[in-house]
Amino acid sequence: MTTQPAVLRFTAFSDDPEGGNPAGVVLDAAGLDDDAMLAIAADLGYSESAFLTAPPEGLGGADGRAFTIRYFSPKAEVPFCGHATVAAAVALGERIGPGDLVFATRAGTVPVSVTRDDGALRATLTTVEPRVEPIADADLAEALAALDWPAADLDPALPPRIAFAGARHLVIGAATRERLADLAYDFPRLEALMHRLDLTTVQLVWRESPAVFHVRDPFPVGGVVEDPATGAAAGAFGAYARELGLVEAASVLTLHQGADMGRPGVLTVELREGDRRVRVSGAGARIA
Template sequence: MEIPVFTLDAFTNLPFRGNPAAVCPLMHELNDDLYQKIAAEMNLSETAFITRINHADNFTTGSRFRLRWFTPTTEVNLCGHATLASAAVLFQHKNNVNPTLVFETKSGDLAITKKGEGYVMDFPLNPPTRQDPNEFRDIIKAAVGNHPIQEVYLCSNLKKLLIRLADSCDTSVLTQLKVDPVALESSERSGGIRAVIITIKGSPDCQPGYDFYSRNFAPWVGIAEDPVTGSAHTVLGSYWSEKLGKKKMLAYQCSSRGGELELEVRDDGRINIAGQTITVLQGMIKL
């Protein structure tokens, strides 16, 4: 059996930046064990599998597909960059004729529309709730050390903990953080947290005018640091929209690879996340 595979860097228009995702468009479903083995072999933060819902469709004419995402160790319920990459594969490599594609996922229907040089994803908004930092003392210590924090929020349905650094910290504090994934994972064993988002207020008056910066760590699902994380921005977008009093924001995830996301919080409880992609690899998995 031969399975086509593409690797795309998402939330960037430059190779070797943004977040790489592997995408496999499949004519038939595979078993979960094989999905997981392929994702482990690809060894990227996510591998996405696209399958047809209506077998009369093909990847060029169909407008609805099933989409699943796997890290090297587990399946996840929501992934932004691999969704962006999956849409790009269908639009760019399969020459899909539709202006909008819809993926049926574990997080409901996700629509992706062409926009200029990139794509806009219609995602659920995931508002976090404020927490007492003392209840997360160990995980905060493992994540940010002795740096001062402004506040701590938790998105319980995605199990993402948001730690906002104090406004007295500049961007270099965030970019220079050295987070030990083993220590971070060991600091939280309840199962209630699967990722830690560390964020800081931006400087929209300075070019290119980022409203906020972030980094994302998820050793609990086999990802020491995720380079650019769409799902985290469903939480960050909600949080910063309220704090800044803005619906439209420009965000930068300042991992070593880095990536830019355009966000628009909508009144219907959804968020638009826009970004670009670039293909860096195309080939076949032979089984």
């Protein structure tokens, strides 16, 4: 008789279980095949869940602190997920204590540091090498049509681009907070475009101040209308902001996400001069 592994529930990018982005975490998924992991993710209904197994041979990291990690949405496996990485790291921080971790993901090796701050655990992941590319005019027009966003509602200071830091995200800048707040899109139309462009989310951004941004992430390809806090997209956005010269080469950015869904979270994005990788950090909390 096969024993079902423990499925933990953690939120990421908030120290409040009612905020941030919830994720399922299975710390020992060695006995699960792909169908079983997908079934658990679908049953939970969170945007992603993380499944940990033994690390591949040769992966660096302290003994007992390196893992293979896979991510499943309710619909499919995804190559990388920031919030589920933070959730898994915080879960491990509870179990084996704060410190450095190494995760082998489909997108590459992702180091994570877990610290304790005023009693709460916080995780910082370092992305794989990011990249930014243009989007074709016709594809942008289709995205805006699916969102029902007139081109006049875009912020010309935040030009649309596709950014990658483990997964691909289309970044679109909103001219006003009101535009960002009004999100009612054509789910199947946007989903079809995203599959064609191999996008994980569309990251909609409004800039409040030089280093503070508000973001929302439709996620129809994962079977979820909207992601409450998207660490992979935050990493991609950091690379985007640096490449387009929107911020200094060494910067700390604050991204607010989830407030429009009633699950507010805060994502901290750190850019370091001389290192193209992006660091994304946030608190985490167990969901009872």
